[in-house]
Amino acid sequence: MGKNIQLTVYGAEVLCPSCVNLPSSKEQYEWLQAAIGRKFGEDAIQYKYIDIFKPPEESQYKEFAERVVEEDMFYPVVLIDDEIVGEGNPKLxxxxxxxxxxxxxxxx
Known part of the structure; x- marks a missing residue:
């Protein structure tokens, strides 16, 4: 199996204006976690959910959460390690x- 991979989802309780008919960021985070777990197993991936309006104090999370807000990115924004792999409605x-x-x- 591969190395330990970090999957981070940045989102908010409130739906983004362009995402009205989509599930919430938290629901998409949980859906991704379940789908990935079924396909790849539970061991190789660490999951983290970051609320863009209440990010943790660690600078890497706080800075990216601010970027999501400032750049009007569609959320949830899905990162694997530090690469953006999905925005708004992530594709499996x-x-x-x-x-x-x-x-x-x-x-x-």
């Missing part, structure tokens, strides 16, 4: 591809 196919590029293999 794109997320899976990014995970496979980092050495993860689907479970049999």
């Amino acid at each position: 196919k794109t997320v899976y591809k990014a995970l496979e590029e980092r050495g993860l293999e689907p479970q049999a």
Whole structure:
């Protein structure tokens, strides 16, 4: 299996204006976690959810949360390690591809 991979989702309780008919950021985070766990297992990925309006004090999270707000990015914004792989309505196919590029293999 691949190395330990960090998947971070930046979102908010309030839906982004362009995402009215989509699930909330938190619901999409939980959906991604479940879908990825089914395909790749639970061990190789660490998950973190960051509220863009109440980010933790660690500068990396705080700075990116501010960037999401300032640049009017569609949220949730999904990062694998430090690469943006989804914005607004993340696509599983794109997320899976990014995970496979980092050495993860689907479970049999």
